[in-house]
Amino acid sequence: xxxxxxxxxxxxxxxxxxxxxxxxxxxxxxxxxxxxxxxxxxxxxxxxxxxxxxxxxxxxxxxxxxxxxxxxxxxxxxxxxxxxxxxxxxxxxxxxxxxxxxxxxxxxxxxxxxxxxxxxxxxxxxxxxxxxxxxxxxxxxxxxxxxxxxxxxxxxxxxxxxx
Numbered sequence: 001x002x003x004x005x006x007x008x009x010x011x012x013x014x015x016x017x018x019x020x021x022x023x024x025x026x027x028x029x030x031x032x033x034x035x036x037x038x039x040x041x042x043x044x045x046x047x048x049x050x051x052x053x054x055x056x057x058x059x060x061x062x063x064x065x066x067x068x069x070x071x072x073x074x075x076x077x078x079x080x081x082x083x084x085x086x087x088x089x090x091x092x093x094x095x096x097x098x099x100x101x102x103x104x105x106x107x108x109x110x111x112x113x114x115x116x117x118x119x120x121x122x123x124x125x126x127x128x129x130x131x132x133x134x135x136x137x138x139x140x141x142x143x144x145x146x147x148x149x150x151x152x153x154x155x156x157x158x159x160x161x162x163x
Contacts, residue, residue, distance in 0.1 A: 014155040028146055035139035042136040046076040048099055052106045052137065053144050055086055059110045062148040064156035101128035102137045109141040 018025035039049050050073035057065035070083060085092050089103055105125040108118040126134060150156075 016154045016156070017150050018154065025150070028143070028150065032143045032147065035136070035143045039136040039140055042130070042132040044102070044133060044136055047073065047078050048102060049140060050076050051078060051082070051086070051099065052102060052140050054083065055089075055103055056106055056110050056141055056144040057148055058087055059107065060145065060148040060152065062151050063158045064151040065144070065148050067158045097128045098133075101125040102133070105129070105134065105137050106141040106144075109138060110145055 036049060040046075050069055053069040054066065054073055057069055073083060074080075082094050085094060089095050089100070095103065101124070104121045108114075108121040108125075112118060122134075125137075129137065
């Protein structure tokens with residue numbers, strides 16, 4: 001491990017929250033499944049769902065979730081180019097209006113402390129998302145943020161891919 005990837009307190013043993021309280025972890029997984037189900041019912045495809053999961057995980061700096069959801073995005077047909085430019089999506093023309101609205105909303109929910117930006121960006125997103133889509137994207141963002149926090153606090157490891 002290099003200095004930047006080492007845990008902040010190397011003497012501290014990680015506590016895997018999901019293992020210590022599996023019922024809470026199962027409940028979070030159930031919520032995640034319901035959020036994904038709501039997104040599908042709202043007409044959001046798997047590619048957009050995973051794009052949102054990746055972007056939220058980028059913002060939160062969750063290596064474990066990035067590793068997982070980049071793979072899922074690729075399996076759902078996402079391109080390497082769009083994944084590569086995702087942190088700068090606003091500066092490209094590679095994303096549809098609906099995708100841009102969903103990314104805007106997911107980012108606003110992830111950076112929830114800025115109420116003015118959240119309100120402004122939420123209003124902008126509503127121009128391209130139905131109420132059902134808006135709600136589904138919101139639930140996806142809420143649950144992904146929770147998963148990120150569990151993995152970050154637990155220091156879930158990213159293992160090298162078998163090649």
